[in-house]
Amino acid sequence: MSQSRPQIKMGDKSFKTIPYKEEILNLIEEAHNGYQKEVIKHNGIKVTIENLLGPKMCLYWANMTLDVKESLNSCEESAVKRSNGPFGMIVLLILVCFIG
Numbered sequence: 001m002s003q004s005r006p007q008i009k010m011g012d013k014s015f016k017t018i019p020y021k022e023e024i025l026n027l028i029e030e031a032h033n034g035y036q037k038e039v040i041k042h043n044g045i046k047v048t049i050e051n052l053l054g055p056k057m058c059l060y061w062a063n064m065t066l067d068v069k070e071s072l073n074s075c076e077e078s079a080v081k082r083s084n085g086p087f088g089m090i091v092l093l094i095l096v097c098f099i100g
């Protein structure tokens with residue numbers, strides 16, 4: 001990640017990078033597939049968001065939950081295993097991230 005992107009200070013005083021709009025789809029795809037282009041993991045919404053927020057990617061942007069949901073909804077293979085993503089968990093995760 002380049003240093004030129006804007007950063008946001010989170011509740012736990014860590015910083016997250018705000019990606020450019022045109023990067024977001026690729027980043028979601030990366031997190032959805034567990035960073036490895038060769039192995040398509042089809043992570044659920046929760047894991048995908050955890051990957052995006054996590055120490056490897058350290059990303060945050062407004063509406064990221066919505067963007068991830070929409071992106072994963074368009075993935076046909078993920079539709080098969082899309083039974084493990086309780087929405088409440090995501091809201092909780094976002095809240096934890098903000099409040100720290």
Ligand SMILES: [Zn+2]
Binds near residue numbers: 032042076077078079
């Ligand atoms: Zn998928």
